[in-house]
Amino acid sequence: MSEQVPHAAHEDLGPAHRWGDLAGGLATAGPLLDDAVGAAAAGGASYADVRLSEAQELRLYAVSGGAPDERIEGSLGLGVRVLVDGVWGFASRPMRDAADAVAAARDALRNARAAAVGSRERVTLPPRAAECGLYQTTAAVDPFAVGDAVRERVVAGALAAAAATAGVVQAQAGVNAKRSHRYFASTEGSRQEQHFVESGGMVLAIAAEGSATQRRSYPNSFFGNTAAAGWEYVEGLQLPEQAGRVGAEAVQLLTAPVADSGTADIVIGPAQLALQIHESTGHALELDRILGDEANFAGRSFIGPDAVGRLQYGSAAVNVVADATVPGTRGSFMFDDEGTRTLRTMLVTEGVITNFLSSRDSAARIGAESTASARSDGWGFLPLCFATNVFLEPGTGSTDDLLDRMGSGYYLDDNRSWSIDDQRLNFQFGTEAAWEVRKGKRTRLLRNFSYGGITPQFWGSLEAVAGPADFRTFGMPCGKGEPKEWGFLSHGAAPALFRGVRIGVA
Amino acid sequence: MPETALQAWAGQDQALTALENALAAADADHAEVFVAARTGNHTRFAGERVHQPQTIIECQVMARAVAGTGSARVAVSSLAGARDAVAAASDMARRRDGAGGGRPHGVAGPGGISGAAGLWHDTTLAWDAGARSALAGRIMDAARSAGVSAAGVLTAAITELAVVTSAGQRCYAAATEAGFSLTARAGEASSYTADLGRDVSVLSVEERAETAVSQAAATGNPVPVPDGVHDVVFGGLATAELIGFLPEFGFTGSAVAAGIGLAATRPGAVLAPAGITVADDATAGAGLPFPFDFEGTPKQRVELIAAGHVGGAFSDLASAMATGGHSTGHAHIARESSPAPEAANLIMTPGTASEADLIAGVERGLYIQRLWYNRLVDAEAGTVVGTSRDGCFLIEDGKLSAGLRTGRFTESVLGALARTDGIGSRLISLPVPNVWNGCASAPAIRVRGFRFGSRPGKV
Numbered sequence: 001m002s003e004q005v006p007h008a009a010h011e012d013l014g015p016a017h018r019w020g021d022l023a024g025g026l027a028t029a030g031p032l033l034d035d036a037v038g039a040a041a042a043g044g045a046s047y048a049d050v051r052l053s054e055a056q057e058l059r060l061y062a063v064s065g066g067a068p069d070e071r072i073e074g075s076l077g078l079g080v081r082v083l084v085d086g087v088w089g090f091a092s093r094p095m096r097d098a099a100d101a102v103a104a105a106r107d108a109l110r111n112a113r114a115a116a117v118g119s120r121e122r123v124t125l126p127p128r129a130a131e132c133g134l135y136q137t138t139a140a141v142d143p144f145a146v147g148d149a150v151r152e153r154v155v156a157g158a159l160a161a162a163a164a165t166a167g168v169v170q171a172q173a174g175v176n177a178k179r180s181h182r183y184f185a186s187t188e189g190s191r192q193e194q195h196f197v198e199s200g201g202m203v204l205a206i207a208a209e210g211s212a213t214q215r216r217s218y219p220n221s222f223f224g225n226t227a228a229a230g231w232e233y234v235e236g237l238q239l240p241e242q243a244g245r246v247g248a249e250a251v252q253l254l255t256a257p258v259a260d261s262g263t264a265d266i267v268i269g270p271a272q273l274a275l276q277i278h279e280s281t282g283h284a285l286e287l288d289r290i291l292g293d294e295a296n297f298a299g300r301s302f303i304g305p306d307a308v309g310r311l312q313y314g315s316a317a318v319n320v321v322a323d324a325t326v327p328g329t330r331g332s333f334m335f336d337d338e339g340t341r342t343l344r345t346m347l348v349t350e351g352v353i354t355n356f357l358s359s360r361d362s363a364a365r366i367g368a369e370s371t372a373s374a375r376s377d378g379w380g381f382l383p384l385c386f387a388t389n390v391f392l393e394p395g396t397g398s399t400d401d402l403l404d405r406m407g408s409g410y411y412l413d414d415n416r417s418w419s420i421d422d423q424r425l426n427f428q429f430g431t432e433a434a435w436e437v438r439k440g441k442r443t444r445l446l447r448n449f450s451y452g453g454i455t456p457q458f459w460g461s462l463e464a465v466a467g468p469a470d471f472r473t474f475g476m477p478c479g480k481g482e483p484k485e486w487g488f489l490s491h492g493a494a495p496a497l498f499r500g501v502r503i504g505v506a
Numbered sequence: 507m508p509e510t511a512l513q514a515w516a517g518q519d520q521a522l523t524a525l526e527n528a529l530a531a532a533d534a535d536h537a538e539v540f541v542a543a544r545t546g547n548h549t550r551f552a553g554e555r556v557h558q559p560q561t562i563i564e565c566q567v568m569a570r571a572v573a574g575t576g577s578a579r580v581a582v583s584s585l586a587g588a589r590d591a592v593a594a595a596s597d598m599a600r601r602r603d604g605a606g607g608g609r610p611h612g613v614a615g616p617g618g619i620s621g622a623a624g625l626w627h628d629t630t631l632a633w634d635a636g637a638r639s640a641l642a643g644r645i646m647d648a649a650r651s652a653g654v655s656a657a658g659v660l661t662a663a664i665t666e667l668a669v670v671t672s673a674g675q676r677c678y679a680a681a682t683e684a685g686f687s688l689t690a691r692a693g694e695a696s697s698y699t700a701d702l703g704r705d706v707s708v709l710s711v712e713e714r715a716e717t718a719v720s721q722a723a724a725t726g727n728p729v730p731v732p733d734g735v736h737d738v739v740f741g742g743l744a745t746a747e748l749i750g751f752l753p754e755f756g757f758t759g760s761a762v763a764a765g766i767g768l769a770a771t772r773p774g775a776v777l778a779p780a781g782i783t784v785a786d787d788a789t790a791g792a793g794l795p796f797p798f799d800f801e802g803t804p805k806q807r808v809e810l811i812a813a814g815h816v817g818g819a820f821s822d823l824a825s826a827m828a829t830g831g832h833s834t835g836h837a838h839i840a841r842e843s844s845p846a847p848e849a850a851n852l853i854m855t856p857g858t859a860s861e862a863d864l865i866a867g868v869e870r871g872l873y874i875q876r877l878w879y880n881r882l883v884d885a886e887a888g889t890v891v892g893t894s895r896d897g898c899f900l901i902e903d904g905k906l907s908a909g910l911r912t913g914r915f916t917e918s919v920l921g922a923l924a925r926t927d928g929i930g931s932r933l934i935s936l937p938v939p940n941v942w943n944g945c946a947s948a949p950a951i952r953v954r955g956f957r958f959g960s961r962p963g964k965v
Contacts, residue, residue, distance in 0.1 A: 057842075059842075059844075061844045062606075062607055063760075063844065065608050065763075065828070066607065066608045066824065066828070067575075067577055067607050067608045067609060067610035067611070067824065068577075068602070068605075068606075068607040069579070069844040069845055070577070070578045070579070070598060070602060071568075071578060071579035071580065071581065072579075072580050072581070072594070072598070073566075073568075073579075073580075073581040073841075074580075074581060074582050074583065074587075075566070075581075075582070075583035076583055076584070077583060087555070087556070087559075088557060088558065088559065089559050090558065090559065090560045090561070091560065091561040091562075091563075092560075092561070092562050092563065093561075093563040094563065094564070094565045094583040094584050095583075095584075096584050096586060107561045108561070110561075110635065111547075111559035111560065111561055111635055112559065114549075114559060114634075114635035114636045114638075114639045115549070115555075115556035115559035115635070115639050116556075116639075117636060117639045117640050117643055118549070118551060118555075118556040118639035118640060118641075118642040118643030118644075118646065119551075119554070119555040119556045119557075119639075119643070120554040120555065120643075120646065120647075121553070121554040121555040122555075123555075148601055148602070148605070152605055152606065156606045156607075169764050169765060169766060170764045170766070172844075174844070176842075206764075206766070208764075208765070208766055210771075211771050211772070211886050212886055213766060213885060213886060223842060292552050292553050292655065292657060293552050293553075293557055293558075293657075294552075294657075295552055295655070295657035295689055295691065296550075296552065296657040296658045296659060296687055296688065296689040297659070297687070299878070299895075361557075380562055380563075380564055381562065382558055382560060416883075417881040417882060417883045417891055418879075418881055419879045419880065419881050419891045419892050419893065419914075420879055420893075421878065421879065421893045421895070421912045421914070422878055422879075422893075422895050422896075422912065423912070425912075426893065426912060426914055426960075428891050428914060428916070428960070430883055430891070448883075448884065450883075450891075452914075452960055477842065479939065479940075481558075482548060482550050482558075482659040482661075482687075483546060483548060483560075483562065483661070484939050484940075486841075502960065
């Protein structure tokens, strides 16, 4: 592994990106990309693309009473995708030397030719002009350059604060940093480089009494939160300052009442709403899923390929955008993983479906343009349709205004359990915490809160969304594909008011 | 060996030599280094095309060093980087010496590993891209002829793990893996089949695919799952999904150390009928056996439910140190997660009944082939939320009748096991996501009283 600034780090890169073997830009990566693209073309591919990537992750996570988990994980490899006689083939491998670029191309060609035996349909990929460009995350403080003692202070402080309340039996706190160089080349002449830095953190408290347990977390229950930013993001989370509340609430939940089941008005906080968007909006709008490519595992969608401009997905307050051009999240980039330049795309406009999360292959099958949503899990996996930055557009006013508008009901946030069917229609989510709302004010804390519904009915019950000041984004991983790969993306929302939602579980 | 045959990425001699050389760079009290590699060939198909034929080679070399009270890990993606990884881990561990946190655990000592059953099968190696693609084509052709659409995946892989420690452990194993899954759909009617193992020749892939296609074709418009409490026969895949939650109910060494969960709070308690035994058993012939873990500790059989009673917990070196016991060989380290003991080859002991026998014992109820998006709601009660999915049917007069649409449930796995009165004889295996070489295997079971529906209520 290389921890040093390479001799050939190119001048356009910020300090946080000057690391590793591939910091030299296309001057370094270009020959490897050319080898793979050239081998694919020489082997009969009518189209080929290559992704060459180097990545590193630094973690310091600790559980109360245990030895901390401090580790740095690195990888360097490439994936080659080819189209031979209208049939795709893909191969990936770690990079040991230049020969691996050609070997991966050879494996991809072999897979395509073998697949032709079983395929009755052929792919027609509309040609496109070459796209070239450079993208890099803005990081004020390189998280890899932060000293051990600084990380230790944050983690130890959060751990101690989370465990301080009697009744907390286990606390966990951690910080992480990720960085990667990603290069793309295709037989169409595209040559792209993107350099990413991410930083994140989390704290979790588990309280127990007898056989009962409850958990509370911050800033999100789903692996904490990670942003495309430097260490300044972690400092801004104020983990030690928030951890005391997290521990205290976990203990309070042990004896908190359970809400009566039935139908109620609810305001969903941004962390839970991010997951709601992910499961019932993002996944439902993946075009490969809609076209049946994922029918065996991730599933289908209740939304059909003819839904654009026709399907009333939600109320007029539902405006959902996919916008990877928004900086600072795990879904921020310039080019997706098949080289399509990203753009702002309205997916739902005033409740009506207006576009899909699509790739070149899936878009071509419905005669549309890709919305730059082909994303892959590093160099090792095929690009699939994943969300990017998929946000519920904010409305107006504050969260307090929203609670006041609701009057009586519940405010809930931070996911505890989540389940949705394979058509993204019938869902049920549980939250870590909920508060009863009376006369527009939060009152008592409630445990084991859950709500459920049918996607278009649920979004049809959206009455109002709070304004931009209360908008938050959350980076999260997502699983899809066979073999299962992770997509890294983000969802954002301000708290939103839904009327007449089913609460409680069977 | 034909060009298309699977080949191990690391290889025994290369792996062990590289790891031993790397360990020489350790400047620490203890050190361990492993390489985990996997070469996976996947033929994925849907509708009318093999849309994702893939060869994915993954390799991770991870070093761990302990210096005083400090410990750290460094990982790279090639054996060539192993020595630098060991040196870097040593440096990080020394820097951590004296910092906060608990005392780190040591490394595994030598020996103790006996071979797991049937790791390597040439039949799986020979199931190459051409053979898999041709089979995918036959399945899609047969489906089309029957008015059915088919989507699935056919996989052949080699998994390798080598571990070397400063205390003298030195081990390597490689295993083949074959798996398949298929969803056949006619309108909203569907069927599903899947299985996983080391040897493709015992999976009967084509025969089971034909059965799934025929079943989907023969199923009329499915009906909603009736809200209410039903007698339910869960197929092996659905049962495997359910028992996959057991570790979360407190069968890990770390849960025991924290005083949380069944093994800590209710040891020996009766949970289920005496016919139910669920063990993590990586030495068994079923599922994906493997002889040792990432720390080089031999894997032991651990019974989570022993003849209906709460059994023991599985552990790694860290949790074993915390509980004063010994590691059962369940060390695991997942991406973006802290190391924690993990079940890797869960197996429910089969009974003697055929699936048809179990169904025949239900006058009116449900047959549930596949569950989907199951998530833990309440570890104390064992409550899980999820849905049924493909290949589910009403049972009427002891026979399958109408197909079922998706149905939601929020039920206790522990409660379901307690109400089980029939256990099938045939194990079916499915992969456990996010667990290296993870697998759960189970037979069909018959549960007297399992509620489906979204009727509001309380946990």
